[in-house]
Amino acid sequence: MAYTDASKASYAMASELLQELDEEFGSEEGYMRAAFSDLAERDTLICNHCHQKNKISSSGERVIRCHRCKKEVWCTAKTFYHKARLFRPRIVIMRLSDEGITITANQATTLLGITNHTANLVYKQLGIVVASQTPDDAIEVSTSYCTAIMTRRTKETPARESPVSEELAIQRELETQAQRYVSNGESNLSEVEEKVLGLLSESPISFDLLFERSKLAVAELSSTLVLLELQGLLESRAGNKFARTFSAAHTEADSSKDYQMFSREKSLAMSLVYFVKDYFQGIGRKYLQPYACLHWVAFDRQRWPKNSLRKLCASYPHISYQEILAYVTAPTIKIVPRYNM
Numbered sequence: 001m002a003y004t005d006a007s008k009a010s011y012a013m014a015s016e017l018l019q020e021l022d023e024e025f026g027s028e029e030g031y032m033r034a035a036f037s038d039l040a041e042r043d044t045l046i047c048n049h050c051h052q053k054n055k056i057s058s059s060g061e062r063v064i065r066c067h068r069c070k071k072e073v074w075c076t077a078k079t080f081y082h083k084a085r086l087f088r089p090r091i092v093i094m095r096l097s098d099e100g101i102t103i104t105a106n107q108a109t110t111l112l113g114i115t116n117h118t119a120n121l122v123y124k125q126l127g128i129v130v131a132s133q134t135p136d137d138a139i140e141v142s143t144s145y146c147t148a149i150m151t152r153r154t155k156e157t158p159a160r161e162s163p164v165s166e167e168l169a170i171q172r173e174l175e176t177q178a179q180r181y182v183s184n185g186e187s188n189l190s191e192v193e194e195k196v197l198g199l200l201s202e203s204p205i206s207f208d209l210l211f212e213r214s215k216l217a218v219a220e221l222s223s224t225l226v227l228l229e230l231q232g233l234l235e236s237r238a239g240n241k242f243a244r245t246f247s248a249a250h251t252e253a254d255s256s257k258d259y260q261m262f263s264r265e266k267s268l269a270m271s272l273v274y275f276v277k278d279y280f281q282g283i284g285r286k287y288l289q290p291y292a293c294l295h296w297v298a299f300d301r302q303r304w305p306k307n308s309l310r311k312l313c314a315s316y317p318h319i320s321y322q323e324i325l326a327y328v329t330a331p332t333i334k335i336v337p338r339y340n341m
Contacts, residue, residue, distance in 0.1 A: 006278040031088040038314035082318035089114045094309040102279045125319045127290020138334040145269030151282025166285040204241035222330035268335040288329040296336045
């Protein structure tokens, strides 16, 4: 892989920081104690055998004895460190990220002496964890703007086709479904679309509130909102909010506002494209959202100060390899504006 100047510079900074971290923690055992200290901030650990609540020790013991049934309870079970053999790589990658230093999985493999599979796994887990913290003012951006970085095949890529074919197939499906809407001047909505439209009014409502009220999966709700917007039944507003429209006609002011929103979305998408090209060269389409979140961590020092990722990950449930394989980015991604720096 040919690295860009930005990527080479980040790797040099990562090497320097790693020396500082190894001096700070001393050894793998020191990294493990740091992770256990974070995990110990949880109130209790529930025994899988008798469901007794146990106090978590910060002494570095990975296994404790349940106070009631005396059976072993793993302190890392079902956490970010679930079945982790090494703690140093995970803590180093988290610290690099919230210091604004971005390196690739290949570079992490060289720097930390881990497999490429482990490095990729950690990055995707981090992206999914950070996605849970996406603020209300994140902007919904069509993934169609990001085709330039869709250069790696995934399990979603159609056989014998290029990586970007995933995105093209999604866009074709959206266009096909949009054609269902007009029949004698009346909308022909699916049950899910009727449900979501019924939750909308002329007053803007946030995506999170729609998610809570609709009880739909995030990907299903996102695609439904896109389809409703395509036929002019809703419009997206600033702050990732949506409002119902009752006329397909737009005033001149509306057109100007739509153009400004389009320009902003495209600008945000390009910032993500440049970030991925600078540091990762290309990614698979299905993981666009996690990498958009890693981009957010890379530039937002106010929201992601030193050790913030460690604290967040210690409180987050385990993300399995199967969950990562099943993860698919919706037709739109949430990008945090850079004015939050």
